Amino acid sequence: MISFLETDEAREEAKKxxxxxxxxxxxxxxxxxxxxxxxxxxxxxxxxxxxxxSSIEHRILxxxxxxxxxxxxxxxxxxxxxxxNEWKKTLQINDNKIHDLTERIAKGENLEDERKSLTAxxxxxxxxxxxxxxxxxxxxxxxxHAPTGTGDCAGLRAINTALRKGWExxxxxxxxxxxxxxxxxxxxxxxxxxxxxxxxxxxxxxxNSSYAVVNKAEGMLSVPGKGEEKxxxxxxxxxxxxxxxxxxxxxxxxxxxxxxxxxxxFTKDAHREISMQFEEKSVKKEYExxxxxVLTDEDGVIDLPMRLDTEHRPYQIIDMEHGKxxxxxxxxxxxxxxxxxxxxxxxxxxxxxxxxxxxxxxxAIGHPIIGDRxxxxxxxxxxxxxxxxxxxxxxxxxxxxxxxxxRAPF
Numbered sequence: 210m211i212s213f214l215e216t217d218e219a220r221e222e223a224k225k226x227x228x229x230x231x232x233x234x235x236x237x238x239x240x241x242x243x244x245x246x247x248x249x250x251x252x253x254x255x256x257x258x259x260x261x262x263s264s265i266e267h268r269i270l271x272x273x274x275x276x277x278x279x280x281x282x283x284x285x286x287x288x289x290x291x292x293x294n295e296w297k298k299t300l301q302i303n304d305n306k307i308h309d310l311t312e313r314i315a316k317g318e319n320l321e322d323e324r325k326s327l328t329a330x331x332x333x334x335x336x337x338x339x340x341x342x343x344x345x346x347x348x349x350x351x352x353x354h355a356p357t358g359t360g361d362c363a364g365l366r367a368i369n370t371a372l373r374k375g376w377e378x379x380x381x382x383x384x385x386x387x388x389x390x391x392x393x394x395x396x397x398x399x400x401x402x403x404x405x406x407x408x409x410x411x412x413x414x415x416x417n418s419s420y421a422v423v424n425k426a427e428g429m430l431s432v433p434g435k436g437e438e439k440x441x442x443x444x445x446x447x448x449x450x451x452x453x454x455x456x457x458x459x460x461x462x463x464x465x466x467x468x469x470x471x472x473x474x475f476t477k478d479a480h481r482e483i484s485m486q487f488e489e490k491s492v493k494k495e496y497e498x499x500x501x502x503v504l505t506d507e508d509g510v511i512d513l514p515m516r517l518d519t520e521h522r523p524y525q526i527i528d529m530e531h532g533k534x535x536x537x538x539x540x541x542x543x544x545x546x547x548x549x550x551x552x553x554x555x556x557x558x559x560x561x562x563x564x565x566x567x568x569x570x571x572x573a574i575g576h577p578i579i580g581d582r583x584x585x586x587x588x589x590x591x592x593x594x595x596x597x598x599x600x601x602x603x604x605x606x607x608x609x610x611x612x613x614x615x616r617a618p619f
Contacts (some may be wrong), residue, residue, distance in 0.1 A: 219380030238285025240445035255363035259376035272367035291338040337471040342372035344410035411448040419479040427468040469597025493601040496557040500576040536560040
């Protein structure tokens with residue numbers, strides 16, 4: 210998670226929020242002496258702009274991290290991701306026993322292990338109370354072995370509230386107060402990155418008001434297929450999460466078995482401009498793959514024309530006479546041993562974008578991609594070792610070249 214919808218509008222709301230807190234010397238809305246500005250020294254705040262269904266007016270949700278002077282609610286802010294009443298009840302189960310053990314330990318009794326066990330039991334009970342909403346209306350709990358503090362970040366609380374209400378997220382600014390100004394920060398990697406992909410249904414690398422870059426999981430469709438059972442896809446989830454986006458929001462596709470970077474659009478203008486860059490071949494893409502066997506050369510170019518095998522769809526074949534131009538540059542990264550077999554890790558730089566191009570070209574030179582069920586062999590439980598690792602294109606708003614990367618998961 211690098212940046213998620215940190216828009217100019219959200220930043221302006223953050224500045225307004227800080228100005229109000231500095232003026233009132235309180236962090237609550239309305240101001241209260243119970244929540245002095247001094248509490249903000251160690252806190253992170255968030256402003257989320259959201260749009261309720263069928264409403265032209267935007268709503269502002271405020272979040273804060275952790276607790277404020279031991280309290281998990283502040284007037285004017287969203288609630289934590291658990292029930293306060295249930296939290297208090299759960300604390301009371303072991304609280305008196307832990308307090309009694311602490312007093313006895315202070316008097317010299319050897320009861321540290323017993324207190325440690327009770328404290329761990331209390332923490333486990335409290336963690337079971339966390340409840341997070343998802344893009345499709347489900348409820349989930351904390352991930353297993355989640356770091357302490359997971360679910361308590363300011364931005365995540367605001368996102369959770371918006372999802373629970375069914376409001377579309379329009380912008381988010383997460384920040385600390387530094388010299389009276391917002392110091393912006395993205396959702397944290399250690400905790401939020403464990404939850405947000407499950408809540409949002411997609412793993413966002415970057416998102417602004419025009420487009421988003423996501424990390425597609427292997428085995429997920431890029432766009433809906435035919436039939437209800439093939440509806441779930443990156444495009445479907447994105448449009449469900451952001452219903453004001455174009456229904457055709459994807460600017461390009463990846464094979465279902467390929468993981469990695471996909472670019473989607475929030476607006477029709479952004480969709481048109483980015484899609485045009487793909488058509489004009491001004492988008493630079495890089496893939497990482499594991500190929501069967503050992504490539505002895507350090508790099509090379511595969512220039513073999515391709516076409517659809519009309520008698521065996523969806524297979525693509527090399528056809529020197531009727532095929533369309535297809536060029537793939539490649540670079541060897543390393544030679545590895547996987548499950549007792551030698552393989553070569555390569556970086557692909559496709560100069561054309563034919564269907565299954567990297568898969569067909571790899572197989573054509575005698576080194577199919579490991580796990581490719583169409584042009585190679587797939588062992589039980591094996592994925593196809595192909596990942597869209599990097600992309601570069603022109604930002605439709607700024608006109609500047611931007612680039613994004615995603616580490617191969619294999």
